Amino acid sequence: MSTLVGASNSRLVPTEIDTNPQHVLAAHRRVDGRCSGCGHIATKDQPLCSAATRALRIVADRGTRPTCVRALADHSDSELLSLADEHTGDHRCPRCGFVYSATVRFCPTYRRIRDVLESRRLVHITPGSSPTRGLCAGKGAGWTVTGIDLASWRKAMDICSACPLLMKCREELNTQLDLGQLPREQIVAAVLFSTTGRAVTRAELDDYAIRRGRTAASSRRPSSASQIREVAA
Numbered sequence: 001m002s003t004l005v006g007a008s009n010s011r012l013v014p015t016e017i018d019t020n021p022q023h024v025l026a027a028h029r030r031v032d033g034r035c036s037g038c039g040h041i042a043t044k045d046q047p048l049c050s051a052a053t054r055a056l057r058i059v060a061d062r063g064t065r066p067t068c069v070r071a072l073a074d075h076s077d078s079e080l081l082s083l084a085d086e087h088t089g090d091h092r093c094p095r096c097g098f099v100y101s102a103t104v105r106f107c108p109t110y111r112r113i114r115d116v117l118e119s120r121r122l123v124h125i126t127p128g129s130s131p132t133r134g135l136c137a138g139k140g141a142g143w144t145v146t147g148i149d150l151a152s153w154r155k156a157m158d159i160c161s162a163c164p165l166l167m168k169c170r171e172e173l174n175t176q177l178d179l180g181q182l183p184r185e186q187i188v189a190a191v192l193f194s195t196t197g198r199a200v201t202r203a204e205l206d207d208y209a210i211r212r213g214r215t216a217a218s219s220r221r222p223s224s225a226s227q228i229r230e231v232a233a
Helices: 021-027 050-062 077-086 108-119 150-162 166-178 202-220 224-232
Strands: 007-011 186-188 191-193
Touching: 021 050, 077 108, 150 166, 150 186, 150 191, 150 202
Parallel strands: none
Antiparallel strands: 186 191
16 A cells, blocks of 8 residues: 555545646636636736646647547637647746747647638748758648548648749659659649649649549448348348
8 A cells, every 4th residue: 555654644645636737627627817616816926726737738648639639620710819829938848837938929728729720811920940951840630631621621722822932842753753653642732632643723623623523432332242241141
């Protein structure tokens, strides 16, 4: 039995923060600058109460996501804009306490919120932190062709078209194609490349999505041999 040093009869009882940190986070939310659970008043140095701070550390160490937190994509436009304001400060993020530096002026949560707002065209597309980085830098998932998502494909192609490094990207793409290296299921230099590496222009997107959907449906359909075995069984 685990005991405290110098107190052999005292048993270590795990607290609710240790056993259910998500429940603690749900109870200790910041509402109008005050913790809903203990009344802690948020400050620049301590934006969250001690219970919420400890619970967040435990959740981060376990690599789990709080159940009370919704995915950013599930938020409405107005909710995202409001969240962006809450994660904007002078020296540190007033919501999550992230301390800014000379090169990092926004907290990770704000940057994720801005990515979603950019995809919805509610804010201007931000350039990379370096002049040698394109607008797709750090956002590779948006340029990967998965499923059938015409809206996401068009947004990625539009962002590519507005990128100041588009010409350089096209030159690198042409060099890659000359070497016989075909991008697959990616959007590169405002061009979508299919599973087989075929270039799909913007005008062909609708037809490609239809063909892609038919291929996916046929792959899910059981083969004739398997159907005969099922019937025989």
